Every structure is written in structure tokens, then in C-alpha cells.
Amino acid sequence: MKSHQPTIGGLLRSLRARNQWTLKQMSEHAGIPLSTLSKIEHDRLSLTYDKLLQLSQRLNLSMSELFAETHAPATRPVTARRSIGRMRDAARVTDKNYDAFFLCTELRRKRMTPSVIQIRARSLKEFGPLVRSQGEEFVFVLEGVVELHTEFYDVAVLQTGEGSYIDANMSHAYVLGRNCESARVLAVSASDDAGLLATLMAHQEEA
Incomplete structure (x- = not known):
């Protein structure tokens, strides 16, 4: 049976079809070489x-808009x-730090971006x-056990069944706790800013 996983x-x-772009136009907008984009689109x-x-x-x-699949008129x-x-x-x-599974990707323009994340970084x-x-x-x-590192607080150790709520404009990172081989978290990012995750990338690129 064919998988429906996006x-x-x-x-x-889907994004290219919504914008009625050719592969070349998508390449120019995205800054991705044409041959590379073609390979990505064909998985x-x-x-x-x-x-x-x-x-x-x-x-x-x-990121939620990027992942959205359109099934109904806009x-x-x-x-x-x-x-x-x-x-x-x-x-x-x-990526090198996280293995993220984004949920509810069919909803566009949502204020919350939910995901289940496997923590990779050990320090x-x-x-x-x-x-x-x-x-x-x-x-x-x-x-598992997760360490939350922030720029203004001491390291917080989060055990299974514990959580943290932070202002995300405070620099932070989640890594595996000491002697912990595997950890998985539910993460929800929320903002009125439609460019929430794009902004995160901008700061990562500056680092």
C-alpha cells in the first residue's frame, strides 16, 4: 500500500504549483541550482x-506554510x-542536532508549529x-533526559514528564542529559509572526 506521508x-x-512557477523560476526564487531542485522534487x-x-x-x-499542502480553495x-x-x-x-517530525502540516498560517523531536546533540x-x-x-x-541551556539562566535538567516554556528570543539549546543515550520531546513554537522559523534560520546563519 502506497504511503501518504508527505x-x-x-x-x-505543491508549493511550485500553488505559485504557478516553472522549475527554473522556482530555482531562481529559492536560490537552489536547477539540477539540485529537480532531484529534490523527485525525492x-x-x-x-x-x-x-x-x-x-x-x-x-x-515553515508551516512551506510544509502546507493545499486541498481546498484559498x-x-x-x-x-x-x-x-x-x-x-x-x-x-x-540535521546534526535534531530529528524533527512536523505535525499537522496541512494547516497553513497557523500560530503554533507542533513537532516531535529526537534530540541528537550530546553536549x-x-x-x-x-x-x-x-x-x-x-x-x-x-x-529520556534533556538539558536546556539558555543565555540568562543556569542549565535546567528536564526529566521525562517535565517541560519548559521560554521566550524563544532568548538564545537557547536542547541537548541530551548526562549519561542519556536517547531523548524525545514534544515541541510547540508559537508566534504571531508568520516568519517565525525563517527568523530562526537567519540567526543560525549569523552564528
């Missing part, structure tokens, strides 16, 4: 989380939206420079 290539094809090549954030910045889209009035988040339907994005040194974005961020530890 792929990065499929999402980019022969993927993008890291950092590169996706860079792409969203170039296209002036939030003029349809929205009065009561609902989306069921299932891991099998999540859009997966991986702050391995993580690299702290990151920051606009809005607020809630992280709840589903399994």
Missing part, C-alpha cells in the same frame, strides 16, 4: 533542517479548523552556537 519533494512541488535528494529554514527565508514563508473562509497529528503523516526533517559543544527566534516555545520531555 515528502520534501512533494511539498516543494532523489533531501534537505537538512537548516537548509529548509534557509529556503523558507528566501521564499518569505513560515478563498474558503476558515471558522473552525481541525487537524489530527499522526507520526506516520509527519514531515520529517533532520553544548557538539550543538554549536545557541539559537533564538521570535515568539514562545514549549518543550515537554516524552522520554
